[in-house]
Amino acid sequence: MENMTLLDFARGPGLQWALWIFCLGVVWRIVGAMYLLGNKDLSKARRTNYIRSGLRAILTRSTPAEAFEEKIRFQHISGYAWHLALFVSVLFFAPHILFFESILGFSWPHLPNTIILFSGAVATALLIALLIRRATHPVQRLISTADDYISIAVVLLPLITGLAAFAHIGLRYETMLALHLLSVELMLIWYPFSKLMHAFMTFPARYQTGTFFGHRGIKA
């Protein structure tokens, strides 16, 4: 289309392509990994209530066992705070809800913008703190890959452009809005190929670990 502005692109073709790639990639990755199928465990089970064991692990891994709590307190709390702040900003900002509603067909109540602004700022600060930790903590520095850093950057961008658009900092509003949308689209495209997939993989991983140990009679 002629005369298409950045915002038009971000709201139209950009969004569509990003969503297509996102859907395609996420399903591809999940199916491609799971369809490798498991080597069946032939040993005699001590406990056969697999579903219970699996669901249990999904729940219990949400908090560390007491024995570990002290050693990983910072990551535990900051990890929770980061995700919570992120979800509050993403899921309870009125314009975002309208966006989701246009796709999902239903909506939910929103929170006042001051809370959104606060949580957005907190999320940004925490992610930067976690980035610093990743770059400086010996273990995390060693095990980090380009994926880890790029993923942080790709998630930081929507946060920063979103906050800037909200606070009317930087470029004109429609440009910031376009950049915000484009950064979200970048994240959607990056998503299936990166560690961001953990959002889809965590519960299955916990579940299978729960069943693995449940088979042996251990509550994992």
Add this chain to the structure above:
Amino acid sequence: MRKDQNLGEYLRSQGVSRRGFLKFCSATASLMALPPSAVAQVAEALAAARRPSVIWLSFQECTGCTESLTRSHSPTVESLIFDAISLDYHHTLQAAAGHGAEAAREAAQEENKGEYILVVDGSIPVDNPAYSTIAGISNLDMLKDSAKDCFAIVSVGTCAAFGGLPGAAPNPTGAVAVSDIITDKPIINVSGCPPIPVVITGVLAHFLTFGTIPELDALGRPTAFFGQNIHDRCYRRPFYERGEFAETFDDEGARKGWCLYKLGCKGPITYNACATVKWNQGMGFPIQAGHGCIACSEPRFWDKGGFYDALSTGDWGTREALLGAAGAGAALGVASAIRARSRKKKAMAEEEA
């Protein structure tokens, strides 16, 4: 007003006192969104101003722009602006008709060569110029002819400025904006559907006062009026900040005058002066009346999704397309896994061997 008179002399001859002139200057400065400190400057310039010739061409338009202007404020200070210009051709307003009218236009063009201001409302069909003609002259030809010797062009309304409704998809007439045809003259876009009348007169007042082109934004609009977006100057902005939104047009929020973002208000991306200059003699503007802004002063606003779709929504395509993508993903996943498993089986076989 005689052609050899300047405006100061003309007003005095009409019995307007210096007080009245100063009042006129204050109102004109306010009209042009100039700071009150500029009144003295305006007064000096206006007193010496010469009466410019204005030729007004109407192409593919609905006459809404002219209506906006003429119905706005019955005799007001702005009307003086019109008294102060020589509107030599305006086929809706002029008394002359037929050949006489066209002759008047040609005469004015000849007489004021290089000095007259060309005002255009409406878009120009280029697919087939015969879609819109005046006196047998196609809009395209008339525009080219009249633009040739003008000082500057004022594109009044979104049609003339950006193509507007005739240019909306699927654009059956191939309508284009003035700026798509004329590229060698200064063009001032006074967009809006219709534009705020005061903004039209404000731009003319600027010519009258300073004889220059006002400062323009990237879309050719005077920054004095189009410099800030509706959202930033909207009196309902505090509701937005607090996250208080009307959900429907008749709910409690709507009654309390809450923000109309959720009802599709395009204020945040719309640059115009409605929120401050307002309409109907300052009585209000659409948002004040309870309806969201539809971005009528922005290019292609007709084609940017529904007026009632919130700004944050996008055109995400169809459910089928997304399901299709997911299906393709599943197929790729299965194919990928089958290939991977054959590698694994090969490794297994090698161990046995």
Add this chain to the structure above:
Amino acid sequence: MNSQTTRALEMEAALEQIEPTIERKGLSDDERVERAKQAFLRKLDGRKAVDLDTCIHCGMCAEACPFYLTTQNEKYAPVHKYRLLRRLYRRRLSPMRWLYKPFTPDITIDDLREWRHYVFDACTGCARCDMICPMGVNVSSLIRIVREGIGAADLMPPRLQRLKNEQRDKNSIVGVDGEYLRNVVATLNDQGADIPLDKDGADTMLLTTVTELRLFPTALAANAKILNKIGANWTMYTDAFEAANLGYVAGDTKALRTATARIVEKAREQGIKTVVVGETGHGYQTLRWLGANTMGERLPFDVYSILEVVAQAQADGRLELKQQANGSSVSYQDPCRLSRKGGILEQPRRILESMGYEIRETEVHGREDYCCGGGCGEYVLSTGSKLRHKVFDLKRHQFEDAGADEVVTACASCRYNLLIGAEKVEWDTPITSLVETVAAHMAD
């Protein structure tokens, strides 16, 4: 110094005698790398794929690993230990391999040699990392595959290589063979034990370990006493008595299979219905949990640890224990492959309580217990000895804080490792065996 410690030091000396051979010649570097990759491919499945795709590199697993905790060496982080496997997955199996491959370095022979240190010297497969992972990744199973890959490349530590070859080829470990068993049993029977050897018509067979036979024959006698007391129709076979599986330890899946097959075939041939495994962690694991998978079919018998046998007999009323302990206190050392990876957590504690002991749990215990530091072959590796002693120190502090009169365990490897560790720092809290304690408390 008591006789057990003396014998433990002798065994340590005997292990030191094993020629620290250099890597076996014959395989080219490329062949080794290819073999390792093939081994990785064989073990990677959907579960492992989900695990590898889920890991977010948070590094929390390091905080569970006794080797990292005692050294603060970031290279001992469990997530780092399976890095080679991740690389192979991303290059060869991942659904996104077409994208990852150009950005993922291939595995080299130097990598395999470097990772050998991480997965053999600095990992006992204790699976503590499995318990901390917030994403639910089964970390230890991934590290295990790296060990098998290095094993397949024949790059395991030379001493383990020799030992597993000895077991595979000669059915003996450090010279402990059927003949050795016969001699030990003869001595024990002379002392009043009643251990039937190669008896026909038994339905239960008992497995012991090289460690038990060389260091703790009293534990074997205790096993016999328990089985006789509950009236089991049992025996031991001189050609299939070894529960230890050096193929498992060395990461050689073929040797693992050979050793497992010996037991399975013998049991099938003799019509055995129940296999009882004495005090050993990895011996129990290789048969109970890995046995069927190694053989590719369900086992024709049930596998129990002697702890399960005792607990079950107590519950059935076939075995009564005297409450003689009079409130003296013990700390129980959870062998990782019995407790965390074996599911035997409550039984030992119930048994100890039934004898009147006061259990003083260490700060972390049960499912989260620290490894003794010597599991999975660690204790035979001189290359890992420094690390092993550091981990022992961690354990010792745990025991000291708990302040019990003695430490009880149910794995000969734990026991050996704790004894050696205690000797080096002259720590004098008694380290005893659970079955021996049970035997001592049996009503006549």
Add this chain to the structure above:
Amino acid sequence: MSSLDTIPVTTEVATGNVEPLLHEIRHALKRLAGGEQGTTIDLKSLPLAPGEEERIEATLGTGEVRAEVDALGPTLIRETSYPGVWLITHKNADNAVVARFIEVTYIPELLRSQPEDIDAGIDRLESELRT
């Protein structure tokens, strides 16, 4: 307006512009008192919510001087309860407001007789006397 009043739309909104405006007036008064020039504020240039202009007026109150200039329609000039602060409302011949200003000054310029008008007045008076 009775029919319009029945439409149940109310806004309890404040743009937050009233307070700063009053501060601006205060600063302008101080400058004036300190010997500096006067200040004029165009009320149209501020986004104000319905009712806010009235609130500003009410806050400023009514002072001692009221004047009406009849030139191109009426112009109402009123000193507020704060001396030196003037409210000027320009209307056109139809009585519609065309501009509103707050002027901080000793006396609004529009109230002074203008030299040009005085000249014209002299001319007129002289021609009157001549006849």
